[in-house]
Amino acid sequence: MRDGERLAARTERSATVADVARLADVSTAAVSFYFSSRQEHLKRVGPEARERIRAAVEELGYIQNKTARHLRRQQSERICIVLPKLGIPYADKMVHDLGSVAAQQGLLPIVLTGSTIGAVQKILGEVEAGLADGVIAEVGFLTEEQVEQTFAPFNRPCLVIHPTAQPRSYSVLNSGLIDALECAFDDLLHKGHRDFAYIQNAEMQHNPRISALKARAVRAGLSVLITTMVGADAREATAGCARNIAEMAKRPTAVLLDSDYTAVTLIEEFARLGIQVPSEIAVVGCGNAEEGFYCNPRLTTIGPEWLSLLEAGQHLIDSLSAQKPLEAKAFYTPWRFIVRESA
DNA sequence: CGTTCGGTCCTCGCAGCGAT
DNA sequence: ATCGCTGCGAGGACCGAACG
Numbered sequence: 001m002r003d004g005e006r007l008a009a010r011t012e013r014s015a016t017v018a019d020v021a022r023l024a025d026v027s028t029a030a031v032s033f034y035f036s037s038r039q040e041h042l043k044r045v046g047p048e049a050r051e052r053i054r055a056a057v058e059e060l061g062y063i064q065n066k067t068a069r070h071l072r073r074q075q076s077e078r079i080c081i082v083l084p085k086l087g088i089p090y091a092d093k094m095v096h097d098l099g100s101v102a103a104q105q106g107l108l109p110i111v112l113t114g115s116t117i118g119a120v121q122k123i124l125g126e127v128e129a130g131l132a133d134g135v136i137a138e139v140g141f142l143t144e145e146q147v148e149q150t151f152a153p154f155n156r157p158c159l160v161i162h163p164t165a166q167p168r169s170y171s172v173l174n175s176g177l178i179d180a181l182e183c184a185f186d187d188l189l190h191k192g193h194r195d196f197a198y199i200q201n202a203e204m205q206h207n208p209r210i211s212a213l214k215a216r217a218v219r220a221g222l223s224v225l226i227t228t229m230v231g232a233d234a235r236e237a238t239a240g241c242a243r244n245i246a247e248m249a250k251r252p253t254a255v256l257l258d259s260d261y262t263a264v265t266l267i268e269e270f271a272r273l274g275i276q277v278p279s280e281i282a283v284v285g286c287g288n289a290e291e292g293f294y295c296n297p298r299l300t301t302i303g304p305e306w307l308s309l310l311e312a313g314q315h316l317i318d319s320l321s322a323q324k325p326l327e328a329k330a331f332y333t334p335w336r337f338i339v340r341e342s343a
Numbered sequence: 344c345g346t347t348c349g350g351t352c353c354t355c356g357c358a359g360c361g362a363t
Numbered sequence: 364a365t366c367g368c369t370g371c372g373a374g375g376a377c378c379g380a381a382c383g
Contacts, residue, residue, distance in 0.1 A: 016348090016349055017349065017350060028373090030372065030373090032350060032351055033372095130379095
């Protein structure tokens with residue numbers, strides 16, 4: 001490129017730190033320190049230099065080039081949150097709360113969905129290629145073996161949210177969902193229920209909750225009817241499940257679900273079909289229901305101690321911002337069993 | 344193989360100030 | 364006058380990819 005062309009190209013491009021430094025009559029390092037979030041850097045710029053830099057930035061309309069910053073720092077300053085699906089309260093709350101924790105440390109959360117092992121592996125590949133510095137992945141649909149196969153070779157700080165997986169090079173957050181479901185099952189059994197149904201999303205290839213429930217039922221000499229939700233519109237699919245259950249000759253007296261959101265839809269559809277909850281059928285939804293999240297008095301719901309998620313997320317984010325290797329830990333989310341009304 | 348892009352950060356050196 | 368400390372800025376290496 002000849003000098004004239006280079007000059008022309010430079011006049012078209014946006015201002016750089018060198019332009020700001022020239023105009024403010026300071027070094028590029030001073031401008032860099034001025035924009036640094038670290039106090040030990042910031043304090044190296046005197047008040048007069050700061051004012052000149054501020055004025056130069058304003059005059060040139062300078063905006064930091066994040067690509068160059070990430071290139072030099074070898075950090076993207078992004079954290080990737082991987083969820084099976086979006087648009088459900090559990091996912092939305094997780095994104096909101098983890099996003100807040102990340103933002104406090106100057107990390108930008110990016111959210112991607114992956115509900116198959118292939119999709120998750122593709123995302124991890126993108127992260128290793130520089131998409132993000134670390135990952136928080138909700139992968140309850142994978143087996144323990146698949147979790148290890150997928151995340152053990154992954155060389156970035158990672159938190160895996162899974163009911164039973166063990167920490168390896170990555171941290172894990174074991175949700176107490178299975179324990180809570182067993183607790184709910186035992187409670188319903190104690191109240192005299194003998195015919196159970198469990199509603200699961202048909203998209204799930206592997207659901208350890210079903211194995212746990214079946215084992216519990218076998219021990220009690222019972223069986224659990226599994227009904228599946230099919231279709232992109234979960235609300236309509238749940239309503240379809242309610243209609244199927246309503247039409248059964250020998251209807252279950254208790255229905256267990258993973259999601260409190262789905263449970264509310266199920267209860268509404270039962271009401272439309274003239275089936276009373278909980279006098280005719282008990283509905284137990286497991287989700288992130290806080291007290292009053294869904295104030296439906298007919299719903300017996302189980303909710304997690306959300307703080308465990310935030311603690312696990314904070315642990316990962318702290319290691320990212322300190323640029324230290326992750327000290328892999330195991331976290332546990334105990335799920336509360338909140339009985340709003342005796343079923 | 345060398346250069347370029349833009350921002351970061353380490354090293355080095357200078358200026359200023361107080362103590363001796 | 365000299366020494367030592369502190370604050371501060373300049374210089375340059377460095378990062379990965381593209382391109383000549």
